[in-house]
Amino acid sequence: MPLLKRREFFLGSIILGLVIAIGFRAPVFVTPESLLNIITDTSFLFMLALAQMIVILTRGIDLSVAANLAMAGMLTALASRAMPEMPIVLIILLSTLYGLALGIVNGALIAALGIPPIVVTLGTLAVYRGLIFVVAGGQWLTSDDMTPQFLAFPKATLLGISSLVWIAAFVIAGFWFFLNETRTGRALYAVGGNPVAARYCGIDLAPQQLLVYSIAGSVSGLCGYLWVSRYGIAYVDIAQGYELTIIAACVIGGVSIAGGVGTVSGTLLGALFLGIVVNALPVINVSPFWQTAISGAIILAAVIVNARAERKTGKLILPEARLLAGASK
Amino acid sequence: MVDEPILRLDHVTKQFPGVRALHDVHMALYPGQVTALLGENGAGKSTIVKILTGIYRPDAGAIHIGGKLQSFSSPRDAWRSGVSAIHQETVMFDDxxxxxxxxMGHMPLRSGKRIDWQLMNARAAELLKSVDADFGSEVLLKRLGVAQKHLxxxxxxxxxxxxxxIMDEPTSALSARExxxxxxxxxxxxxxxxxxxFISHKFDEIFRVADRWVCLRDGEHVGEGLIKDVEPRGLVKLMVGRPIDQVFPKKKIEIGEPVLEVxxxxxxxEFADVSFTLHKGEILGFYGLVGAGRSETMQALFGVSKATAGVVKLNGKTLAISSTADAIVSGIAYVPEDRQVQGTVLPFGIRENTTLASLHQHTDKGILSRVSEQKIxxxxxxxxxxxxxxxxxxLNELSGGNQQKVVIAKWLATSPKILILDEPTKGIDVGSKAAxxxxxxxxxxxxxxxxxxSSELPEIMGMADRIMVMHEGRxxxxxxxxxxxxxxxxxxxTGGGHHAAA
Incomplete structure (x- = not known):
């Protein structure tokens, strides 16, 4: 625990320092509206990074989340165009179910057939992207194809906070509860930390895999509708490459690619960090050509810091070393 | 004596590809009694444990508990039927x-199916107290030493x-007091x-705690009875299938001049103040409990990890080893304990494994000579x-014993002056062991x-000219x-003047 907490404190301090530093260059950046805007913008990343985190906890990876999001978004937009009367609750549910179905495909291939997650999700990424083109007949759906209520929902506010942020808050609370308060949630740490030991405890990998890819799919599906309605457009390439940003948020937040290590708070801080960097660069007049390179460099720096923190320490064999470690726990 | 067994295994058979792990084995456990399971490495003891804990399913045979036929399809089934185990390898979660x-797997719940953290930590603290542990229940496991993990x-x-x-070698990492x-x-x-x-290699322990014994050899039941009716010598004979004195082909060798001075x-x-001298023609044994720092010391000698103080001299010349490549060039070879992970590249062939550490000898202007590789x-x-x-x-098509021979061949191909063998016969069959x-x-x-x-006393005593005993890194x-x-x-x-044996 102390190591993780220390990491979160460290990351939190960096974020605070970053915000203050940018505030000196561009005071407009630190106004409440601007900060709330960043949170709203980063809501997708919060939700998707948590979904990715539970996959990574089991030593997996889901590269298909952004493709899933685009596919579920397109299908939902098509359904809404066909049935303009559909209530918003049903639209959200439908989008989530589309995502769930695509997630189950991943989970089944990985859990039942034992194919490595990176191979499966790289394949389904291409399949889902391709299918978007097929189901939409190659056309783009713009805000003209969507009903006003379909478009209005993500912009609606409650207590001055957009529905997008509210939904993200619910999803975050759900993940926190699941990972910290349920047996299944803790079991994810077990299968990722040591699959053999988990088996000895009666926890098999396959059902856990099916579960995490299904959850990742559902969250992607939910984000599909929200994304399409927020930006008022659905086409093949939406959220193209976003899976890499999502994975980067996890890694910056201290999720170990080797599995079994990661916290909700760490991942959220990782996502927030990226959200701030992406939003701040244009504000401080960094050329768009540089922005991608700078984001990349920052991600690399964060990974290096992580790797150093995880550096293997020696075993505690000498009695004096054990005492020391015990005292500093 | 209570005569009604609580658990009965009948005609249990388990086959693995190419290996018959268990053949028609029977065994009974009695309430209020300790039954010792005896047998050499590879005799089938671990397979029995894995069948009883639901990790393997037997190919044939029956398990009865309390007179009821059981069929375990997962470890969960096993503990629901009242079987739990202390496993040999510590199978745990560091983070x-x-x-x-x-x-893990049976956390206590409160309303709403939520984990009851308070109750769990309190019950864990109680259990830790009952085993006399000196650490709290909320410490991360990776902070603990081997013996503590065992607790x-x-x-x-x-x-x-x-x-x-079931206790599968529960004392292998514990000190005398523990x-x-x-x-x-x-x-x-x-x-x-x-x-x-109770499974143990240490006869003093078996004779101290066990009431009954069952002996396996090469996957078959070769005898059982009451502890009070037998002597260690007789049990060893049953385990090995021949008198023990013939097991070790130790040759009388003239010990030469010092080669390695540490x-x-x-x-x-990990270790402190390790000093010893190794001579030409000598077999120097290192004995200790699992986790006593023997492997770690040797890994530092071989450049896998770093020693922070001390001098290593080879033939009188001080060595500065900062990588395994340095060690190999200096003539040190290390056959690691974990064959599958550290020793072999399983998808490679025998030739490729054999020449892996000495490729430069088979290279001409940067190009490998297959002929030269095949020759060696x-x-x-x-x-x-x-x-x-x-x-x-x-390699993955060979038996454990033959894999180990290939690992040894790989290191001999580097023409070393010093060969470090870390548990070279662990988990291999009797024949390969003798070889x-x-x-x-x-x-x-x-x-x-x-x-x-080696952690096997007979092996150390049978093969070594001198024996260094390590305890807690020294x-x-x-x-x-x-x-x-x-x-x-x-x-x-086991760390002491006060000996554990009765």
């Missing part, structure tokens, strides 16, 4: 807390409140009417009598200096072949 490790494993087995407790504590726990479990299956080798957490592979493979269809056969021992003796007689790390005692007795070695290794 979780001690309490989570103890209750967690014991606490986990107790957490199931099982009628049947072993005494464990025996108190066993006495209490017996008093509560639980049945215990003075004050230290590392901040045939030579060493033949000498070690590796049993394989052909020299290109993939490895024979070969070790031969190498020494050719003037190679050998360091043998050499606490050394014996010549003549003065070594099993009792003295074990006393030193």
């Amino acid at each position: 979780l807390t001690v309490a989570e490790n103890i209750f 967690v494993e014991i606490a986990r087995a107790l957490s199931h409140d099982s009628r049947i407790v 072993i005494s504590d464990l025996f108190l726990i066993i006495a209490q479990l017996k008093a509560e009417g639980r049945a215990i299956l 003075v004050g080798l230290s590392n901040p957490t 592979t045939r030579k060493l493979g033949g000498r070690l009598s590796v049993k394989a269809a052909h020299w290109e056969q993939r 490895v021992h024979e070969f070790m003796g031969e190498l020494a007689s050719e003037g190679l200096a050998v360091i043998l790390i 050499i606490v005692k050394n014996f010549t072949r003549a003065e070594a007795t099993a009792e003295a070695i074990v006393t030193a290794a």
Whole structure:
């Protein structure tokens, strides 16, 4: 625990320092509206990074989340165009179910057939992207194809906070509860930390895999509708490459690619960090050509810091070393 | 004596590809009694444990518990039927807390199916107290030492409140005091009417705690009875299938001049003040409990990890080893303990594995010579009598014993001056074991200096010219072949003047 907490404190301090530093260059950046805007913008990343985190906890990876999001978004937009009367609750549910179905495909291939997650999700990424083109007949759906209520929902506010942020808050609370308060949630740490030991405890990998890819799919599906309605457009390439940003948020937040290590708070801080960097660069007049390179460099720096923190320490064999470690726990 | 067994295994058979692990084995456990399961490595003891804990399913045969036929399809089924186990390898979760490790898979819940953290931590603390642990329940497991982790494993087995407790070498990493504590726990479990299956290589322990014994050899049941009716010598004979004195082909070899001198080798957490001298033609044994720092010391010598203080001299010249490549060039070879992970590249063939550490010898202007590789592979493979269809056969198609021979061949191909063997016969069959021992003796007689790390007392006593005993990262005692007795070695290794045996 102390190591993780220390990491979160460290990351939190960096974020605070970053915000203050940018505030000196561009005071407009630190106004409440601007900060709330960043949170709203980063809501997708919060939700998707948590979904990715539970996959990574089991030593997996889901590269298909952004493709899933685009596919579920397109299908939902098509359904809404066909049935303009559909209530918003049903639209959200439908989008989530589309995502769930695509997630189950991943989970089944990985859990039942034992194919490595990176191979499966790289394949389904291409399949889902391709299918978007097929189901939409190659056309783009713009805000003209969507009903006003379909478009209005993500912009609606409650207590001055957009529905997008509210939904993200619910999803975050759900993940926190699941990972910290349920047996299944803790079991994810077990299968990722040591699959053999988990088996000895009666926890098999396959059902856990099916579960995490299904959850990742559902969250992607939910984000599909929200994304399409927020930006008022659905086409093949939406959220193209976003899976890499999502994975980067996890890694910056201290999720170990080797599995079994990661916290909700760490991942959220990782996502927030990226959200701030992406939003701040244009504000401080960094050329768009540089922005991608700078984001990349920052991600690399964060990974290096992580790797150093995880550096293997020696075993505690000498009695004096054990005492020391015990005292500093 | 209670005559009604609580658990009965009948006609149990288990087959693995190419290996018959168990054949028509029967066994019974009685409430309030400790049954010792005896057998050499590879005799089928672990398979029995894995069948009883639901990790393997037997191909044939029946398990009855309390008179009811059982069929375990997962470890969960096993503990629901009242069987729990302390496993030989500590199978645990480094990044979780001690309490989570103890209750993983059966965490206590409160309303709403939520984990009851308070209750869990409190119950874990109670269990830890009952095993006399000196750490809290909310510490991360990776902060603990090997012996402490073992206590967690014991606490986990107790957490199931099982009628049947399996202990697979529970003392291999414990100190004398901790072993005494464990025996108190066993006495209490017996008093509560639980049945215990106790697996150990140490006869003093078996004779101290067990009421009954069952012996396996090569996967078959070769005998059983009451402990009070037998003597250790008879049991050994039954286990090995021949008198023990014939097992070790130790040759009388003239010990030559010093080759390797190590003075004050230290590392901040793993070992301290390790000093010894290794001579030409000598087999120097390193004995100790699992986790006593033997492998770590050797890994530092071999450049896998770093020593922070100390001097290493090879033939009088001080060595600065900062990588394994340095060590290999200097003439040090290390055959690691974990064959599958550290020793072999399983999808590679025998030839590729054999030449892996000495590729430069088979290279001409940067291009590998297959002919030269084949020559050395045939030579060493033949000498070690590796049993394989052909020299290109993939390692994962060979038995453990033959894999180990290939690992040894790989290091001999580097023409070393010093060969470090870390548990070279762990988990390999009796035949291969004898071949490895024979070969070790031969190498020494050719003037190679050998360091043998082993946790098997007979092997160390049978093969080594001198024996260094390590405890908690330090050499606490050394014996010549003549003065070594099993009792003295074990006393030193378990850390003390007060010996655990009765």
